Amino acid sequence: ETGVTQSPTHLIKTRGQQVTLRCSSQSGHNTVSWYQQALGQGPQFIFQYYREEENGRGNFPPRFSGLQFPNYSSELNVNALELDDSALYLCASSLAGVRTDTQYFGPGTRLTVL
Amino acid sequence: LAKTTQPISMDSYEGQEVNITCSHNNIATNDYITWYQQFPSQGPRFIIQGYKTKVTNEVASLFIPADRKSSTLSLPRVSLSDTAVYYCLDTNAGKSTFGDGTTLTVKP
Numbered sequence: 560e561t562g563v564t565q566s567p568t569h570l571i572k573t574r575g576q577q578v579t580l581r582c583s584s585q586s587g588h589n590t591v592s593w594y595q596q597a598l599g600q601g602p603q604f605i606f607q608y609y610r611e612e613e614n615g616r617g618n619f620p621p622r623f624s625g626l627q628f629p630n631y632s633s634e635l636n637v638n639a640l641e642l643d644d645s646a647l648y649l650c651a652s653s654l655a656g657v658r659t660d661t662q663y664f665g666p667g668t669r670l671t672v673l
Numbered sequence: 674l675a676k677t678t679q680p681i682s683m684d685s686y687e688g689q690e691v692n693i694t695c696s697h698n699n700i701a702t703n704d705y706i707t708w709y710q711q712f713p714s715q716g717p718r719f720i721i722q723g724y725k726t727k728v729t730n731e732v733a734s735l736f737i738p739a740d741r742k743s744s745t746l747s748l749p750r751v752s753l754s755d756t757a758v759y760y761c762l763d764t765n766a767g768k769s770t771f772g773d774g775t776t777l778t779v780k781p
Binding site for chain 2: 649662664665
């Protein structure tokens with residue numbers, strides 16, 4: 560158990576819809592990163608949030624957006640869902656300012672787009 | 674962020690020592706080398722991290738040569754529960770690029 564929680568566990572949406580995924584960081588961590596993991600592949604970095612602002616982004620379109628709240632919890636929003644968005648979405652928390660930036664991952668949200 | 678290279682799969686037997694090697698051809702000066710373990714439908718779990726030379730913890734050892742272009746994760750006396758995907762990463766300030774990992778299968 561890492562202390563990072565995500566909700567919901569599973570979600571089914573249809574193409575074109577919007578989805579919001581939620582993540583609560585491990586206690587004491589101020590940075591949250593989001594990853595997309597397609598079946599059989601490694602996690603792909605979407606973006607990172609620190610002090611409620613985006614602090615780095617991977618190769619994902621603007622319809623992937625996020626928020627970080629004052630309590631360091633975070634949301635991932637995906638608009639205009641496409642079939643290829645079906646994946647396991649992982650959030651990871653860490654403590655900024657520490658070079659040995661160990662990330663602690665949550666269990667993920669399994670999103671299925673039909 | 675640099676992407677690492679590692680074998681797609683490895684097989685081992687219970688009780689054996691397993692060494693998984695990773696290439697870090699584009700590692701940056703400030704990057705650390707980190708290894709994660711992932712079971713199906715779970716998030717990756719931190720195993721070990723180092724900058725150079727050798728690091729050991731209660732579950733694994735990590736060997737990093739002076740040029741830092743490779744790393745070797747050593748798992749002593751594996752058990753069936755060590756069957757998982759293992760990822761090596763170059764990490765810096767919480768940003769990481771995962772490759773496709775090495776699927777380790779431990780047989781009885």
